[in-house]
Amino acid sequence: MLNPSLTLCFPDRQKSCFACCPPIRPAGYEHLQHKNINKRILRENTAAFVSEERTIVPITGFSCWALGYVDENYRLVGCLLHPSQNDGLDLRYRVNYATKCQRESCREAQTFSELALSVKRFWLHLADGLDSFSYSSQTTNFLFRMIDWGTHLLNVISVIRSNRIYTTKSFLTVFPFFSTSLSPRAHAYLLNRLIKAENVHLLKSSLFRAEFEHLAASLAGEIAQNQVLQPDGTPVHRLSLDRDFLDYLRLSLDVRRMNEQEAMITKEEVDERIEKWRRALANLPSNSCSQSGTRVSKES
Numbered sequence: 001m002l003n004p005s006l007t008l009c010f011p012d013r014q015k016s017c018f019a020c021c022p023p024i025r026p027a028g029y030e031h032l033q034h035k036n037i038n039k040r041i042l043r044e045n046t047a048a049f050v051s052e053e054r055t056i057v058p059i060t061g062f063s064c065w066a067l068g069y070v071d072e073n074y075r076l077v078g079c080l081l082h083p084s085q086n087d088g089l090d091l092r093y094r095v096n097y098a099t100k101c102q103r104e105s106c107r108e109a110q111t112f113s114e115l116a117l118s119v120k121r122f123w124l125h126l127a128d129g130l131d132s133f134s135y136s137s138q139t140t141n142f143l144f145r146m147i148d149w150g151t152h153l154l155n156v157i158s159v160i161r162s163n164r165i166y167t168t169k170s171f172l173t174v175f176p177f178f179s180t181s182l183s184p185r186a187h188a189y190l191l192n193r194l195i196k197a198e199n200v201h202l203l204k205s206s207l208f209r210a211e212f213e214h215l216a217a218s219l220a221g222e223i224a225q226n227q228v229l230q231p232d233g234t235p236v237h238r239l240s241l242d243r244d245f246l247d248y249l250r251l252s253l254d255v256r257r258m259n260e261q262e263a264m265i266t267k268e269e270v271d272e273r274i275e276k277w278r279r280a281l282a283n284l285p286s287n288s289c290s291q292s293g294t295r296v297s298k299e300s
């Protein structure tokens with residue numbers, strides 16, 4: 001059952017996310033580095049806010065005057081102009097980024113909204129104990145990183161472990177695969193094609209992690225070698241193919257433009273390779289992908 005009211009932005013009464021406010025911050029901005037100053041600014045914004053006021057006051061710099069505390073305990077950080085704070089009235093027109101504010105939703109929030117309620121609850125435990133500042137940080141909130149592996153993997157793991165509660169620490173102890181330094185978005189396509197309910201136990205093996213990293217790197221190297229540059233091709237994000245595959249092309253193979261037919265041929269090549277890995281991995285005992293010293297890639 002989907003539950004639109006349980007969002008990644010406001011998961012409970014202990015914390016909220018404000019990472020995209022205002023939506024003009026430079027990439028890599030980390031508000032945790034300025035926590036004390038930001039706390040003071042949030043308190044000042046909250047105290048200065050007058051809900052009856054209707055004047056337009058543009059945002060200046062990387063801070064928004066309408067970002068403040070939205071609960072009496074000063075735990076939840078949110079937009080003071082949002083309809084939920086103003087009896088249904090949307091006052092976000094009062095800043096000059098109103099349209100951007102209204103449509104802003106990060107990739108992780110979108111993916112999270114596609115999960116069933118029980119799956120959302122399962123994964124939210126990874127963020128237990130975080131306050132709004134840590135929760136809004138991509139550095140300290142592992143949940144965001146986990147969500148980038150995509151709905152298939154989130155569903156498969158939560159279904160087989162639905163009776164457990166994992167904090168980030170206990171989750172990584174059971175599933176050391178996810179300690180990988182590989183970018184989830186760049187590799188979600190490979191992992192989601194490779195891992196199904198019957199072989200999800202592989203994710204409990206750090207040996208599988210090393211194997212996967214090796215396979216991903218060698219596949220990327222091979223494809224890059226055969227790649228013909230297509231400066232007149234379609235920008236990759238506009239191709240009508242699986243979103244995870246387009247991320248793989250862009251973020252893992254560094255392909256910016258490609259024509260549709262070439263992209264489909266590359267996809268077939270990648271799919272074929274993953275299928276070979278899957279068959280080879282099926283013959284390996286759980287938790288021992290490389291213990292014999294034999295790499296799957298040699299067989300594929």
Ligand code: SF4
Pocket residue numbers: 020021022023064065066067068078079080081082092095097101102
């Ligand atoms: S107006 Fe609201 S949504 Fe827009 S940046 Fe400010 S706090 Fe965020």
Ligand code: SF4
Pocket residue numbers: 008009017018019020021104105106107108109
């Ligand atoms: S960064 Fe994502 S999760 Fe955080 S407030 Fe913005 S849309 Fe919500």
